[in-house]
Amino acid sequence: MSLLLSPVEIGSLSLANRVVMSPMCMYEVVKEDGVATPFHFAHYGARAIGQTGLIIIEATGVEPDGRISSRDLGLWNQEQKVALERLVADLHSFGTKVGIQLNHAGRKAKDAVYPLAPSEIAYSDDYATPNQLTIEEIHRVQASFVAAAKRSVDAGIDMIQLHGAHGYLINQFLSPSTNQRTDKYGGTLENRYRFLQEIVEQVRKNYHGSLWVRLSLTDYAQAGEQNSLEDWQEIGRWLETEGVDCLDISTGGLLNRRPNIPMHDGYQVPFSIAMKQAVSIPVTALGLLDNPGLCEYILQNKQADIIMQGRALIRNVNWLADAAISLHDQDFQVYNDSYKRGQL
Numbered sequence: 265m266s267l268l269l270s271p272v273e274i275g276s277l278s279l280a281n282r283v284v285m286s287p288m289c290m291y292e293v294v295k296e297d298g299v300a301t302p303f304h305f306a307h308y309g310a311r312a313i314g315q316t317g318l319i320i321i322e323a324t325g326v327e328p329d330g331r332i333s334s335r336d337l338g339l340w341n342q343e344q345k346v347a348l349e350r351l352v353a354d355l356h357s358f359g360t361k362v363g364i365q366l367n368h369a370g371r372k373a374k375d376a377v378y379p380l381a382p383s384e385i386a387y388s389d390d391y392a393t394p395n396q397l398t399i400e401e402i403h404r405v406q407a408s409f410v411a412a413a414k415r416s417v418d419a420g421i422d423m424i425q426l427h428g429a430h431g432y433l434i435n436q437f438l439s440p441s442t443n444q445r446t447d448k449y450g451g452t453l454e455n456r457y458r459f460l461q462e463i464v465e466q467v468r469k470n471y472h473g474s475l476w477v478r479l480s481l482t483d484y485a486q487a488g489e490q491n492s493l494e495d496w497q498e499i500g501r502w503l504e505t506e507g508v509d510c511l512d513i514s515t516g517g518l519l520n521r522r523p524n525i526p527m528h529d530g531y532q533v534p535f536s537i538a539m540k541q542a543v544s545i546p547v548t549a550l551g552l553l554d555n556p557g558l559c560e561y562i563l564q565n566k567q568a569d570i571i572m573q574g575r576a577l578i579r580n581v582n583w584l585a586d587a588a589i590s591l592h593d594q595d596f597q598v599y600n601d602s603y604k605r606g607q608l
């Protein structure tokens with residue numbers, strides 16, 4: 265049996281395999297009310313039938329102005345919670361575990377009426393200059409994360425991921441180029457981490473289930489302009505101490521520039537390896553990991569503990585079944601006998 269398709273425990277979370285569907289915004293909430301639509305049931309349902317070990321529902325706004333776009337999912341009210349509860353129950357019925365990524369987009373909330381950020385620095389000319397968060401607003405946004413976490417639990421979710429990557433609000437606090445505050449939420453690395461630390465601490469007070477954080481380990485900027493890898497490793501250690509179960513390692517998204525690096529298969533894996541050297545909790549690998557043999561190599565060599573699949577799962581809802589054929593894994597179970605006939 266392959267490691268990729270064999271069960272694993274990540275903290276308190278038991279997964280049937282190590283393939284996790286990466287959170288991916290679908291911008292399908294046409295009514296702009298943050299409520300899951302038939303699209304979400306079909307889209308995530310297909311990947312659940314495909315036996316994805318864990319599905320992380322796309323970046324979900326904790327406040328209306330925290331959405332990346334007004335067509336994002338949201339989780340600030342009861343109607344959104346009720347729809348999520350039905351979605352989670354449906355996905356569970358196919359045997360998958362279900363997580364949700366909670367997000368506030370900060371200065372990258374392009375449809376926000378009143379965009380907020382640690383400092384008044386616009387993402388690009390196409391985005392409004394955000395308003396610098398007051399201390400009261402910081403506490404309100406943190407409380408919105410905690411309230412959304414509570415609604416996720418009430419909806420039956422198995423895992424919560426805080427989106428600390430890709431240049432959204434938590435990332436904007438963590439990074440020196442977007443956080444130029446002079447109060448206790450800015451300045452030193454410890455101060456820039458405080459916004460996230462307080463959210464984790466408050467979520468953990470009432471939630472003992474699986475808690476993951478996604479981080480971007482480089483901004484593809486010059487040294488001095490960004491946190492060093494050692495800074496990110498320090499943040500990883502702090503999050504481990506705070507009781508986070510898994511670190512989901514990504515890169516980029518903070519600055520309005522494209523990484524000037526070759527984009528080959530597994531190009532972000534060195535960042536997962538670096539984080540694994542710093543912490544003892546599980547770490548993910550992601551980014552152009554379509555090749556099952558490469559995924560197996562990463563796991564066998566302990567470069568990461570979990571493989572995130574994004575675009576490969578958009579293209580192919582049965583990516584795991586194809587991976588089983590490619591890895592000659594006879595033990596992988598497809599959804600039912602009819603699906604088994606597709607394996608021949």
Ligand SMILES: Cc1cc2nc3c(=O)[nH]c(=O)nc-3n(C[C@H](O)[C@H](O)[C@H](O)COP(=O)(O)O)c2cc1C
Nearest residue numbers: 286287288289322323550551552553573574575576
């Ligand atoms: C359509 C699309 C939407 C995405 N939305 C999110 C998101 O909501 N949250 C997030 O953390 N990453 C998001 N990402 C990034 C993916 O989660 C993933 O990390 C990235 O695509 C690299 O993995 P891949 O090569 O397997 O696709 C998105 C990517 C795509 C293609």
